[in-house]
Each structure stands twice: as structure tokens, then as C-alpha cells.
Amino acid sequence: xxxxAKLVAFALVLGLAFGGAALAGAALDPTDPEETAVSxxxxxxxxxxxxxxxxxxxxxxxxxxxxHGGAGPAAGGLAVSQAGYTLEPQRTFFEPxxxxxxxxxxxxxxxxxxxxxxxxxxxxDLHLIVVxxxxxxxxxxxxxxxxxxxxxxxxTLPEPGVxxxxxxxxxxxxxLTLATDLFVRGDFQPEPLPEPTTSDSxxxxxxxxxxxxxxxxxxxxxxxxxxAGQPAENLEDYLGAKGHLVALRDGDLAYLHVHPTxxxxxxxxxxxxxxxxxxxxxxxxxxxxxxxxxxxxxxxIRTVAYTMEVPR
Ligand SMILES: [Cu+2]
Numbered sequence: 001x002x003x004x005a006k007l008v009a010f011a012l013v014l015g016l017a018f019g020g021a022a023l024a025g026a027a028l029d030p031t032d033p034e035e036t037a038v039s040x041x042x043x044x045x046x047x048x049x050x051x052x053x054x055x056x057x058x059x060x061x062x063x064x065x066x067x068h069g070g071a072g073p074a075a076g077g078l079a080v081s082q083a084g085y086t087l088e089p090q091r092t093f094f095e096p097x098x099x100x101x102x103x104x105x106x107x108x109x110x111x112x113x114x115x116x117x118x119x120x121x122x123x124x125d126l127h128l129i130v131v132x133x134x135x136x137x138x139x140x141x142x143x144x145x146x147x148x149x150x151x152x153x154x155x156t157l158p159e160p161g162v163x164x165x166x167x168x169x170x171x172x173x174x175x176l177t178l179a180t181d182l183f184v185r186g187d188f189q190p191e192p193l194p195e196p197t198t199s200d201s202x203x204x205x206x207x208x209x210x211x212x213x214x215x216x217x218x219x220x221x222x223x224x225x226x227x228a229g230q231p232a233e234n235l236e237d238y239l240g241a242k243g244h245l246v247a248l249r250d251g252d253l254a255y256l257h258v259h260p261t262x263x264x265x266x267x268x269x270x271x272x273x274x275x276x277x278x279x280x281x282x283x284x285x286x287x288x289x290x291x292x293x294x295x296x297x298x299x300x301i302r303t304v305a306y307t308m309e310v311p312r
Pocket of ligand 1: 122124126127128140141142239
């Protein structure tokens with residue numbers, strides 16, 4: 001094969017990969033239980049470059065609360081096996097942009113497939129979050145449970161690289177996040193973590209992050225959604241709340257459990273803010289985190305992402 005023929009072949013492969021990614025994005029169906037939301041955090045070259053002016057990084061937090069505690073809050077998603085339960089993927093290799101069936105089992109200490117012990121959390125028995133390890137690509141999907149107890153879904157991993165796949169579920173009242181790496185063949189072009197920022201937008205909706213985050217204590221994160229400069233009052237129910245948030249630690253991609261909190265109607269102002277979504281999170285350590293917020297408007301799932309600096 002001549003050099004130019006090789007180039008053409010490479011361009012064809014690239015075209016297929018991006019075509020596949022576009023298809024995956026276009027095929028979103030919010031009514032399908034396997035609904036997929038794909039975000040390419042790095043598509044916009046200006047993304048995340050708005051500077052540090054709104055970050056809490058330089059705030060004064062010289063108190064000693066929480067600094068001498070023991071191990072601190074646990075981080076999930078770092079292990080494929082924990083608390084007697086194991087995630088057993090049926091495959092871990094994928095081709096870029098090629099829709100591929102991904103199936104896995106959750107097994108117990110005796111190696112038996114866990115079938116019926118799952119307890120719904122955010123309206124689903126199991127959530128699958130797939131993130132490329134540079135955090136530039138994010139998917140949140142819901143596999144279907146098969147008759148043999150295997151969880152299964154068609155995944156399209158759009159670009160080469162190593163991805164972390166997190167199975168988030170609850171058994172006997174205990175929330176667990178087991179995770180495995182998935183490999184997509186090809187020339188991996190990692191993107192640097194965007195600088196900390198407090199705003200992002202998707203589908204014309206601008207979302208501002210307000211937080212009082214500090215390591216090792218419960219922090220409140222509030223997202224304020226607006227459309228064309230006006231409060232967006234049309235947030236629809238998504239997984240039993242006005243939004244779904246995933247927080248991953250920079251460096252090891254530890255997965256945080258984040259819970260939506262009630263609206264602000266019990267606060268001093270005495271009125272509910274329809275365009276706000278709040279969560280409680282306990283960051284296990286100071287440092288940078290990547291946050292992915294999903295919400296639904298006009299029947300579409302929107303995804304916004306933030307890099308957040310959590311002070312000590
Ligand atoms: Cu989910």
C-alpha cells in the first residue's frame with residue numbers, strides 16, 4: 001500500500017469513527033429505557049477557559065474541621081470487586097464508533113449471579129456511567145437485565161482511548177459502584193482537563209454552578225439553569241429528580257455518591273426556585289473534580305460539565 005493509499009484508508013476509518021459518533025448522538029431517544037447521553041467535553045476549543053474568577057480555590061478555609069478525621073468518606077469506582085460483589089464484564093475491547101453489545105454480571109462472594117436483589121435508586125436498578133479516562137467523553141446509560149441475570153446494552157465508544165465503566169447500584173441498602181476499564185483501539189488523543197469554571201451550556205441552556213465545597217464535609221452544589229438570560233422554569237423530571245449529577249476525582253477517577261436535595265422552598269426567601277437543582281456531596285479530598293450534570297428540557301437530556309477545585 002502506498003503512503004497516500006494508507007492516508008486515504010486512515011481518513012476513511014476516521015470518517016467512520018466520527019460518523020458513528022454523530023449517529024450515536026442523533027439516535028438519542030429519551031423514551032427508550034436504554035437512553036444514552038453523549039458529551040464531548042473538549043469539542044469547543046474555548047470550553048473551560050474562562051478563568052478562575054468564580055472558583056472557590058482561594059477562599060479562606062483555615063478551620064480545622066474534618067482535617068484530622070480517619071480515612072474520611074469513601075470513594076467508589078476504584079475497584080472491580082468490593083463488599084463481596086464483583087463486576088464481571090463479558091468484553092473489555094471495542095472498536096471506535098462501532099455499536100457493540102456490552103454485557104456484564106454482578107456476582108456475589110460465592111460466584112453466583114445477583115439477579116433480584118437490586119433496589120431501585122434514581123428510578124433504576126442499575127446505572128452505567130462510561131467516561132474516557134481524560135473525562136472528555138461521558139455517557140450515562142441503563143442496561144437491561146437479561147433472563148440469565150446479565151446486564152446488557154449496546155455501547156458506542158466514539159473515539160480511541162481507555163474508558164472507565166461504572167456500575168452504580170444498591171443491594172440490601174448499600175450503594176455500590178464497581179468499575180472496570182474498557183479499551184478502544186486506535187490513536188488515543190487525550191485532552192487535558194479543562195480549567196476550573198462555573199458555567200457551561202447545552203442546547204441553549206446556560207447552567208451556572210454555585211457551591212460551598214470543602215473537602216471531607218458535606219457540601220451543597222447548586223446548578224442554576226437559564227435560557228436566553230431568563231430563569232429556565234421548564235426542567236422536567238429526570239430519573240425522579242430535576243437532575244442527575246456524577247462527580248469524578250481528577251487523577252484516579254474515583255466516583256462520588258451525590259444525592260439530590262429538596263428544593264429551596266424551606267429557605268428564608270420562602271419560594272421555590274424552579275430553575276435550580278441542588279445536590280449534597282462529600283468530597284473525600286481536596287483537589288480537582290470533574291462534574292457531569294444531566295437534566296431534561298423539551299424532552300431532551302442535556303449534559304453540562306465542570307471542573308471544580310475543592311479546597312482543603
Ligand atoms: Cu442512570
